[in-house]
Amino acid sequence: MAENTLYNEKVMEYFMNPKNVGEIENPDGKGVYGSPVCGDMMMITIKVDENDVLTDVKFKTFGCGSAIASSSMATEMIIGKTVEEALAVTNKQIVEELGGLPAVKIHCSVLAEHAIKCAIYDYAQKNGKTYKGLEGFDPNADDDDEGEGEGSCGGPACGTN
Ligand code: FES
Numbered sequence: 001m002a003e004n005t006l007y008n009e010k011v012m013e014y015f016m017n018p019k020n021v022g023e024i025e026n027p028d029g030k031g032v033y034g035s036p037v038c039g040d041m042m043m044i045t046i047k048v049d050e051n052d053v054l055t056d057v058k059f060k061t062f063g064c065g066s067a068i069a070s071s072s073m074a075t076e077m078i079i080g081k082t083v084e085e086a087l088a089v090t091n092k093q094i095v096e097e098l099g100g101l102p103a104v105k106i107h108c109s110v111l112a113e114h115a116i117k118c119a120i121y122d123y124a125q126k127n128g129k130t131y132k133g134l135e136g137f138d139p140n141a142d143d144d145d146e147g148e149g150e151g152s153c154g155g156p157a158c159g160t161n
Pocket residue numbers: 035038039040063064065066067105107108111
């Protein structure tokens with residue numbers, strides 16, 4: 001029965017019943033990322049305790065079903081992990097946990113990974129912390145001439161807010 005669809009059952013389950021949707025009030029870190037591929041946006045908010053453990057993570061997205069499934073899976077994967085462990089989670093691992101995504105939808109998982117990095121970057125900036133996995137991460141990197149918003153953390157998240 002799965003032959004009729006591009007998506008496997010696990011992806012469909014996470015798309016239909018996503019976990020951790022929403023926005024944390026007074027988050028310790030907030031990241032907004034726009035995919036340079038499709039222009040879809042994702043916002044991640046995080047709570048971090050004194051041991052650098054992510055106690056809560058929520059997402060909101062103007063993204064497709066794969067973005068919803070990816071971010072739902074990604075938030076589940078990183079809750080309870082330390083910041084450094086969360087930074088080590090790659091979009092490939094997210095796709096693996098989902099049992100695969102169609103090739104044209106891989107960038108949707110990248111959106112989730114980058115939005116998480118943006119939120120952690122925001123947290124690190126606010127608390128004067130540095131982490132392995134954030135070196136070389138430039139939230140304001142522009143991938144093209146469009147400037148802010150696409151291909152960078154954009155929004156108020158990683159900036160001066
Ligand atoms: Fe834009 Fe999936 S097509 S996030």
